[in-house]
């Protein structure tokens with residue numbers, strides 16, 4: 001689908017573009033949707049950005065977009081109006097009605113600075129009205145500076161500005177307590193408590209009028225805007241917000257939010273972050289999205305492989321009238337005959353020979369197998385023998401609830417190279433009730449007539465090797481039988497031969 005992406009990035013400022021660059025370089029189909037209004041658009045030059053000092057903000061973004069395009073990232077101008085969770089996709093609708101879907105979304109929509117309500121301030125924002133001494137302080141150092149103190153910035157900003165000039169005036173209507181006033185006056189900072197009524201540009205400077213009619217002319221006024229974060233478009237997705245000014249999105253170092261497919265970066269997560277911080281968090285969010293998608297791709301591949309393997313078993317059963325002999329395995333029967341009947345689970349029960357034998361000896365037996373055909377035949381076998389045994393389709397013991405006195409895995413082998421035998425055996429161990437037993441009967445060696453095994457022959461290990469590989473908690477499991485039992489057999493050419501069965505009987509300490 002043309003409009004289906006690995007990732008959609010909402011917001012193409014420095015944070016969004018940094019995320020896009022990482023995703024493009026990771027060969028992820030990535031779309032950036034951008035409203036084209038970066039927060040620092042009011043400033044002609046950018047500072048404090050290593051390697052880009054003095055670059056116009058628009059120039060940095062243009063270079064960033066070109067870099068991203070080189071890695072296949074696509075761009076759309078517009079504003080996102082709605083974000084909806086559709087399970088394995090997020091639906092992103094723009095305000096012109098166009099729709100994209102994506103496996104992950106990065107929100108990098110920044111903030112809006114709510115300036116103090118003073119006529120003329122907004123017109124001078126980014127020129128003679130400045131937000132950050134680190135970004136624009138050097139350029140006005142040593143000149144006539146002022147600070148319009150706001151509740152958000154408090155008097156901290158005044159102290160930073162004093163580092164830049166000896167000529168500093170602070171405008172504040174909030175009460176300045178005695179010790180704060182003493183600090184400011186000790187550093188020759190003028191305190192003006194009259195309300196600021198207006199600020200207007202005049203010959204490259206700023207004229208500030210206060211209540212009472214007094215006028216102050218300064219070269220720059222610093223003030224901290226209140227961060228305003230508009231996430232109305234994401235109302236359909238539950239996202240945890242921080243209890244900080246502006247209620248930014250909570251995201252970890254990889255940009256992960258409270259929603260598994262939504263990542264966030266830049267000012268929307270850290271309103272006071274500058275360009276380098278926003279780029280860093282964007283870059284990490286891009287990597288975070290890719291890592292999430294990589295993990296998902298692997299999990300899906302395993303799921304698909306498991307489904308294909310299970311389908312192959314079903315096909316094998318379905319194409320033959322009967323696969324196994326229907327008789328109980330002699331080695332299993334010899335071991336189980338000595339156990340007190342209780343509940344039993346046969347993992348990989350096939351056509352039911354072992355489970356039906358257990359049921360005939362008083363066990364309440366359940367069998368699980370991946371093949372529906374095998375399960376049907378097992379149920380028919382139980383019925384024909386007049387015993388109750390429950391057979392169900394499932395992928396190993398993990399698909400059967402409850403705990404059992406005996407969990408049996410008898411000849412759970414396969415020719416598939418990636419057959420997850422150890423995983424299935426560990427799942428089987430998990431279903432053993434305290435005091436119960438895990439019985440694994442297996443081919444401990446290839447039959448004597450088949451010493452030259454083809455590639456991908458089933459894994460055959462001695463019970464000792466298998467016990468070591470299972471790595472079960474030794475304080476919880478007590479081995480009762482770990483041995484190879486030889487049984488008579490007839491080779492395909494009719495000659496007398498033998499088979500080596502591995503027997504592992506482990507008791508779960510109660």
Ligand SMILES: Cc1cc2nc3c(=O)[nH]c(=O)nc-3n(C[C@H](O)[C@H](O)[C@H](O)COP(=O)(O)OP(=O)(O)OC[C@H]3O[C@@H](n4cnc5c(N)ncnc54)[C@H](O)[C@@H]3O)c2cc1C
Pocket residue numbers: 010011012013014015016033034035036037038039040041042043045046047048049078079080081108109110111113125126131135136233265266267268273274275276278
């Ligand atoms: C006047 C001023 C000057 C500054 N100067 C400097 C400086 O010199 N050095 C420095 O380090 N920092 C500076 N900063 C800080 C800097 O602007 C931020 O750190 C930076 O812009 C944050 O980047 P961002 O990508 O998070 O957000 P932004 O740059 O704000 O980008 C967000 C983007 O998302 C888009 N958007 C928002 N909502 C939607 C939506 N619903 N759909 C689609 N797109 C959307 C916006 O249009 C915008 O393009 C300055 C800030 C200001 C206010």
